[in-house]
Amino acid sequence: MFSALLGLSLATGLSQAASPAEKAVKASKPASKVSGLLYELSLPPTPGIASVNDHKRDKTIAYLYGSIHIAKKDFYPLAKVVKQSYAKADTLVVETDITDENANRSIIGKLSYIAPDRLEHHLSAETWNTLRDMTGQSLEQFQFYKPVLVAMGLTVSAGMQLGFEPEQGLDLHFIKAAQKDKKKLIELDGVAVQAEVLNNLSNEEGDAILANTLQSFKNGEIRQEFQRMTEAWRAADADKLAQIFVAAANKDSGSKKITQKLIDDRNPDTAKKIIELMSSGKKLFIVVGAGHLAGDNNLIKLFQQQGLQVRQIH
Numbered sequence: 001m002f003s004a005l006l007g008l009s010l011a012t013g014l015s016q017a018a019s020p021a022e023k024a025v026k027a028s029k030p031a032s033k034v035s036g037l038l039y040e041l042s043l044p045p046t047p048g049i050a051s052v053n054d055h056k057r058d059k060t061i062a063y064l065y066g067s068i069h070i071a072k073k074d075f076y077p078l079a080k081v082v083k084q085s086y087a088k089a090d091t092l093v094v095e096t097d098i099t100d101e102n103a104n105r106s107i108i109g110k111l112s113y114i115a116p117d118r119l120e121h122h123l124s125a126e127t128w129n130t131l132r133d134m135t136g137q138s139l140e141q142f143q144f145y146k147p148v149l150v151a152m153g154l155t156v157s158a159g160m161q162l163g164f165e166p167e168q169g170l171d172l173h174f175i176k177a178a179q180k181d182k183k184k185l186i187e188l189d190g191v192a193v194q195a196e197v198l199n200n201l202s203n204e205e206g207d208a209i210l211a212n213t214l215q216s217f218k219n220g221e222i223r224q225e226f227q228r229m230t231e232a233w234r235a236a237d238a239d240k241l242a243q244i245f246v247a248a249a250n251k252d253s254g255s256k257k258i259t260q261k262l263i264d265d266r267n268p269d270t271a272k273k274i275i276e277l278m279s280s281g282k283k284l285f286i287v288v289g290a291g292h293l294a295g296d297n298n299l300i301k302l303f304q305q306q307g308l309q310v311r312q313i314h
Contacts (some may be wrong), residue, residue, distance in 0.1 A: 027224035035079040036170070036187035036233050037066030037241070037290055038313045041303060043278055062278050063089065063313075064299070066241075068171040068233055070156060072163045075170070081313055089285035092178035093277065094171055096191045099179070107195040111149040118143045119150065122203045127211045134214060148198050148254065151213040158222045171287045186219030186277065188270055188288075197261040201254055209254035233290065236314055249291075263289075264297045272304040 031108035063085040077083075086092075098104065112117065119142055120128050131150075132139050142150050156166060166172070178185050201209070216222035217308060232240040249259035270292065277284055292299050303310050 008142065015102075034306065035082050035236055036068075036075075037084060037236055037238055037293060037313060038082055039064040039066075039300065040085075040309075040311045040313055041108065041274075041278065042309045042310075043275070044307045061276060062188065062284035062286060063275070064274075064286045064288070065116055065170070065174075066233075066238070066293045067287050068229065068290060069169045069171060070159050070164045070166045071168040071170055072230070073165070073168055074096065075168065076173070078173075085313070086174065086177065086285045089183065089283045091184040091186060091277070091282045091284050092174055093186045093188060093274065093284050093286040094175060095188050095288055097175060097185060097187050098169075098172060098191070099102070099175055103191045106190055108145075108149070110195055110199050111146045112144050119145060119147065123147060123207050123210065127207050127214070128212045131210070134217065135152075146199075146201075147210040148201055148258075154213055154217065155222065158217065159226055162223060162226050164226060169202045171289075174287050184282075189266070193266075194262055197258060205252075205254035205257055205284050207254075208252035209258075212252040212255070236312070238293060238300075241290055242298070245291045245294040250294075259291070259295075263291050264295060267292060267299055267302055271299055271306065274299075275303075275306060275308070 013021070041062045041064055065082070065085075087204070113122075123131070127147075131142065135142065145153075156164075159165075175185065177183075216225070223243065223306070229241065229242050232244060249255050274286060288299065300310055
């Protein structure tokens with residue numbers, strides 16, 4: 001389930017819908033020197049254009065930013081180069097608009113059980129007993145939700161104990177900025193696409209995700225993963241972050257399915273949509289979960305296969 005936080009923007013939206021309270025924002029700090037995973041994308045030169053300095057070339061450049069969907073306040077303010085790249089864009093492209101509270105609530109409804117059905121009817125005895133032992137009197141509140149939503153909530157909760165907050169997520173940060181700056185906002189998929197995959201997990205896959213999440217709590221691994229993820233992102237170490245993502249995605253059958261359906265299978269279509277938007281002349285700043293930049297079928301590799309020049313900006 002941890003891997004979903006790198007690749008699944010729905011995590012932020014669901015957390016917002018379930019806990020809408022705003023948190024206080026600290027006073028502004030000196031500009032950060034951390035840029036995270038920022039890339040410049042440029043289409044092949046247009047036939048007949050002799051100089052790469054031709055004014056039309058500006059329309060073929062886009063910026064791709066690998067997001068962590070829950071982050072810390074000290075991630076901000078972002079590095080100057082990130083702000084400049086965002087400022088050049090007239091259009092923000094995201095996986096989903098997670099500020100749509102009505103959509104988020106409707107998805108929670110899809111990932112919930114209708115009485116008399118309950119969570120315990122869909123879990124193995126071992127997983128149910130572990131959840132009961134770990135949550136005690138809080139157990140009853142989980143009965144209404146499907147295993148993947150419980151696992152996601154627990155993972156976000158673990159992150160919040162370490163200072164990570166859904167409200168500080170990088171994609172949410174840019175969505176709010178675009179709304180304020182009146183930039184055009186384009187969704188690559190929409191919340192429903194991600195929710196459909198989660199809703200179609202089998203009992204066995206949901207059980208596997210929740211069991212793995214509970215085990216990660218018990219042995220402290222989930223805290224270590226958050227720490228490693230943060231260090232890799234701050235260092236703009238794409239290879240390291242990819243290793244963390246791939247390892248987490250292969251821990252259980254449910255996580256494997258989510259990764260396959262929501263990231264590996266979607267990346268080719270996502271790359272195609274982005275190239276089409278670039279070709280239309282829009283100036284893009286694109287924010288996707290960092291998980292889309294990992295694995296054998298990652299977006300960077302797909303762009304390069306299509307002839308785009310890709311340059312990581314540090």
